[in-house]
Amino acid sequence: MLPLIPLLVVQFFLSPTFAVNFLYNSFTGIVNATDLTLINDARFDSSVVRLTNDSNQYSFGRAFYPTKLTMRSSSNSSALSSFSTSFVFSILPTIATSPGFGLAFVLSNTTSPPGALASQYFGIFTDDKVPTVAPLLAVEFDTGRNPEFNDPDDNHIGIDLNSIISETIVTAGYYNSTGGFVPVRMRNGQNIRAWIDFNGTSFEINVTIAPIGVSRPSRPTLSFKNPVIANYVSAEMYVGFSASKTEWIEAQRVLAWSLSNTGVAREINTTNFPLFEPESSSSSLSAGAIAGITVGSVAFVATCATGFYLYWRKSKLKDEEDEIEDWELEYWPHRFSYEELSQATNGFSSEDLLGSGGFGKVYKGTLSNGTEVAVKCVNHDSKQGLREFMAEISSMGRLQHKNLVQMRGWCRKGNQLMLVYDYMPNRSLNTWIFNQPTKLLGWEQRRKVLADVAEGLNYLHHGWDQVVVHRDIKSSNILLDSDMQGRLGDFGLAKLYQHGEVPNTTRVVGTLGYLAPELATVAVPTSSSDVYSYGVVILEVACGRKPIELSASEEETVLIEWVRELYVNGKVGEAADPRIRGQYEAGEMELLLKLGLACCHPDPQRRPTMKDVVALLVGEQAAATPADLLSELATGDRRISGDESEEVAPLNPPV
Numbered sequence: 001m002l003p004l005i006p007l008l009v010v011q012f013f014l015s016p017t018f019a020v021n022f023l024y025n026s027f028t029g030i031v032n033a034t035d036l037t038l039i040n041d042a043r044f045d046s047s048v049v050r051l052t053n054d055s056n057q058y059s060f061g062r063a064f065y066p067t068k069l070t071m072r073s074s075s076n077s078s079a080l081s082s083f084s085t086s087f088v089f090s091i092l093p094t095i096a097t098s099p100g101f102g103l104a105f106v107l108s109n110t111t112s113p114p115g116a117l118a119s120q121y122f123g124i125f126t127d128d129k130v131p132t133v134a135p136l137l138a139v140e141f142d143t144g145r146n147p148e149f150n151d152p153d154d155n156h157i158g159i160d161l162n163s164i165i166s167e168t169i170v171t172a173g174y175y176n177s178t179g180g181f182v183p184v185r186m187r188n189g190q191n192i193r194a195w196i197d198f199n200g201t202s203f204e205i206n207v208t209i210a211p212i213g214v215s216r217p218s219r220p221t222l223s224f225k226n227p228v229i230a231n232y233v234s235a236e237m238y239v240g241f242s243a244s245k246t247e248w249i250e251a252q253r254v255l256a257w258s259l260s261n262t263g264v265a266r267e268i269n270t271t272n273f274p275l276f277e278p279e280s281s282s283s284s285l286s287a288g289a290i291a292g293i294t295v296g297s298v299a300f301v302a303t304c305a306t307g308f309y310l311y312w313r314k315s316k317l318k319d320e321e322d323e324i325e326d327w328e329l330e331y332w333p334h335r336f337s338y339e340e341l342s343q344a345t346n347g348f349s350s351e352d353l354l355g356s357g358g359f360g361k362v363y364k365g366t367l368s369n370g371t372e373v374a375v376k377c378v379n380h381d382s383k384q385g386l387r388e389f390m391a392e393i394s395s396m397g398r399l400q401h402k403n404l405v406q407m408r409g410w411c412r413k414g415n416q417l418m419l420v421y422d423y424m425p426n427r428s429l430n431t432w433i434f435n436q437p438t439k440l441l442g443w444e445q446r447r448k449v450l451a452d453v454a455e456g457l458n459y460l461h462h463g464w465d466q467v468v469v470h471r472d473i474k475s476s477n478i479l480l481d482s483d484m485q486g487r488l489g490d491f492g493l494a495k496l497y498q499h500g501e502v503p504n505t506t507r508v509v510g511t512l513g514y515l516a517p518e519l520a521t522v523a524v525p526t527s528s529s530d531v532y533s534y535g536v537v538i539l540e541v542a543c544g545r546k547p548i549e550l551s552a553s554e555e556e557t558v559l560i561e562w563v564r565e566l567y568v569n570g571k572v573g574e575a576a577d578p579r580i581r582g583q584y585e586a587g588e589m590e591l592l593l594k595l596g597l598a599c600c601h602p603d604p605q606r607r608p609t610m611k612d613v614v615a616l617l618v619g620e621q622a623a624a625t626p627a628d629l630l631s632e633l634a635t636g637d638r639r640i641s642g643d644e645s646e647e648v649a650p651l652n653p654p655v
């Protein structure tokens with residue numbers, strides 16, 4: 001046998017079950033749907049199957065064996081059929097610390113699970129919690145941590161029964177011959193072999209993994225035994241793989257696959273597999289950029305702590321869903337009824353969906369008196385968590401400013417919280433910079449929107465008796481109202497703290513590319529980390545480029561680094577968005593870019609405050625503007641040659 005064609009496909013009929021027994025030791029030469037059904041972005045990439053497409057912001061892909069496996073010999077039998085499978089996979093992100101999700105081995109009644117999101121949850125689940133019992137069973141090889149789903153870490157294996165919330169979860173690794181647990185990192189590109197044994201008589205699933213080179217461990221990594229499995233397995237099921245991604249590139253590869261429903265899956269020959277390793281060049285992103293990215297993880301406001309959750313479980317009240325609880329009465333002016341919101345949004349119909357993000361979905365609604373609103377649905381794990389969250393949110397309701405998106409009210413149904421905001425007809429700032437070549441925002445409007453946002457943020461930081469840290473400033477959170485006035489939205493992530501008090505939150509929230517570097521180490525968002533994110537928005541708007549552009553050349557990947565380099569070399573004007581050239585005076589643009597860079601100073605103490613920023617953008621020729629200082633800050637400490645010894649005085653000294 002030629003070693004380079006280790007492909008064997010053997011199928012034959014047995015009565016009454018259709019026997020399946022195949023071994024794809026490589027995907028070379030597998031070119032058509034007879035061999036593998038590829039859905040959406042999944043594709044053959046030389047000898048492997050790639051599940052997602054790097055160039056799409058949201059991407060999902062699935063690869064199924066083309067014929068269904070018979071899982072029940074007759075419909076009145078409770079027993080399921082058994083199978084054994086083994087495969088080799090590799091998960092490799094472009095940026096090691098960016099968020100990613102890994103991949104899932106899937107047993108599904110359909111190749112297109114209804115409601116599956118394109119962006120998250122392996123491309124197979126909705127973000128609803130177990131809406132109906134449908135036949136879908138997955139083994140997740142999850143490389144991201146979603147605390148709201150009880151994920152213990154960002155490297156685990158779980159059994160999912162038609163829900164992203166796993167029935168059981170264990171950290172990835174294997175038990176060696178002496179019974180010691182050896183962790184296995186699944187997100188560094190290494191080739192990992194997995195074995196899954198499914199016993200349909202005893203309703204047991206065993207999952208075992210080990211890096212290539214380690215022989216099959218005798219004790220499985222995970223063992224799940226529960227008759228409930230039967231509810232998620234239909235008479236015939238597709239079997240295969242699925243994965244999804246958001247803006248961060250992560251290559252999920254399947255290198256080999258064997259399966260048998262008549263015995264043990266054939267051994268994969270693990271010699272000669274291609275190797276996938278992190279590109280060394282990614283380490284050349286500067287320390288600041290890495291730090292900015294590190295904090296990562298698509299963290300969510302998991303306001304609930306497990307402890308609270310257990311506490312709540314114990315002391316659970318008589319009723320589950322819709323009873324209004326005492327504490328809810330404390331909160332805030334307008335509580336909408338669920339029926340009211342459901343009616344306003346045509347039953348939360350997908351036609352009224354404005355968008356969906358880490359938090360949940362946002363719908364457009366029209367109240368009975370004709371007022372247009374945006375309804376944001378936020379899922380929550382526990383009522384206790386919800387209560388804390390409400391305490392924060394209700395304070396937010398008291399914030400009023402022309403440059404903030406006004407919150408109108410709220411509603412709770414079960415663990416779902418719905419927040420009602422004013423509807424912003426002209427969508428978010430990023431769409432006017434990136435998505436609409438024909439309706440591009442001009443220079444004057446861009447500058448105006450930046451000034452508006454500065455005022456809104458200044459109000460949050462300084463206009464109130466408490467400092468409100470927004471924590472998720474980014475261009476997609478800046479909305480334009482009917483007069484094209486900029487308004488800061490999404491206070492969902494905001495957290496209040498008293499002036500002078502050190503906040504001790506440990507949850508890092510925010511969006512990669514906008515996060516200040518110090519959040520990597522101290523994880524305490526402050527008003528100056530907001531200023532950093534705002535600085536990124538300035539650069540984004542002035543340059544017409546995203547904060548991190550992975551498709552750009554290496555020097556240009558991280559916007560801040562690129563602009564700063566140009567600035568240090570005296571060519572900052574070249575960073576300006578070429579599409580609005582001629583609309584501004586060079587000096588104005590330069591000042592704005594310098595301001596953006598100064599806001600992104602690596603040292604939080606040296607960043608200007610929002611007061612300084614407003615003075616500069618809105619003020620009357622602001623005499624107070626320390627223009628020289630701004631120039632120095634813009635270098636981010638990379639002094640222009642000659643003045644190395646000079647100390648730069650902090651613009652706003654530590655309090």
Ligand SMILES: *[C@@H]1O[C@H](CO)[C@@H](O)[C@H](O)[C@H]1NC(C)=O
Pocket residue numbers: 003004269270271272
């Ligand atoms: C595995 O493949 C290599 C070449 O790719 C071959 O030399 C070797 O004999 C194979 N091993 C087995 C057990 O078939």
Ligand SMILES: *[C@@H]1O[C@H](CO)[C@@H](O)[C@H](O)[C@H]1NC(C)=O
Pocket residue numbers: 032033034035
């Ligand atoms: C697909 O491949 C099989 C062999 O694997 C071949 O018999 C069949 O003709 C091919 N079909 C098409 C449409 O190319």
Ligand SMILES: *[C@@H]1O[C@H](CO)[C@@H](O)[C@H](O)[C@H]1NC(C)=O
Pocket residue numbers: 043053054055056
């Ligand atoms: C990724 O998707 C884009 C379209 O969104 C397509 O043009 C491109 O060919 C795809 N890339 C690969 C490698 O399939």
Ligand SMILES: *[C@@H]1O[C@H](CO)[C@@H](O)[C@H](O)[C@H]1NC(C)=O
Pocket residue numbers: 074076077
């Ligand atoms: C299962 O159903 C078939 C007909 O559909 C029937 O002949 C058989 O007796 C049933 N078996 C049991 C155990 O009920």
Ligand SMILES: *[C@@H]1O[C@H](CO)[C@@H](O)[C@H](O)[C@H]1NC(C)=O
Pocket residue numbers: 109110134135234
């Ligand atoms: C499974 O899919 C088939 C069609 O492929 C459908 O007829 C059947 O109702 C589905 N089963 C369940 C339980 O959804």
Ligand SMILES: *[C@@H]1O[C@H](CO)[C@@H](O)[C@H](O)[C@H]1NC(C)=O
Pocket residue numbers: 176177178179180181182
């Ligand atoms: C097994 O793992 C444990 C701890 O992980 C280690 O101490 C032990 O040396 C390992 N045993 C073998 C035989 O590799």
Ligand SMILES: *[C@@H]1O[C@H](CO)[C@@H](O)[C@H](O)[C@H]1NC(C)=O
Pocket residue numbers: 197198199204205206218219220223
């Ligand atoms: C799962 O592993 C346990 C413990 O090693 C073993 O007793 C059981 O038979 C295994 N089940 C399957 C389906 O392989």
Ligand SMILES: *[C@@H]1O[C@H](CO)[C@@H](O)[C@H](O)[C@H]1NC(C)=O
Pocket residue numbers: 082199200201202
């Ligand atoms: C499944 O489990 C049952 C009961 O433990 C056992 O009798 C049977 O041999 C197992 N089947 C397979 C395929 O491992």
Ligand SMILES: *[C@@H]1O[C@H](CO)[C@@H](O)[C@H](O)[C@H]1NC(C)=O
Pocket residue numbers: 367369370371408
């Ligand atoms: C419509 O109703 C909402 C809430 O009930 C209220 O906030 C808003 O002011 C009303 N608008 C008008 C135009 O009456």
Ligand SMILES: *[C@@H]1O[C@H](CO)[C@@H](O)[C@H](O)[C@H]1NC(C)=O
Pocket residue numbers: 425426481482483484
């Ligand atoms: C902004 O929205 C308002 C109200 O929908 C609309 O009249 C206006 O034309 C929009 N502005 C632009 C520039 O599209």
Ligand SMILES: *[C@@H]1O[C@H](CO)[C@@H](O)[C@H](O)[C@H]1NC(C)=O
Pocket residue numbers: 504
């Ligand atoms: C955080 O602050 C709260 C009170 O505001 C306190 O109860 C808690 O112990 C603090 N946690 C840590 C880790 O310091």
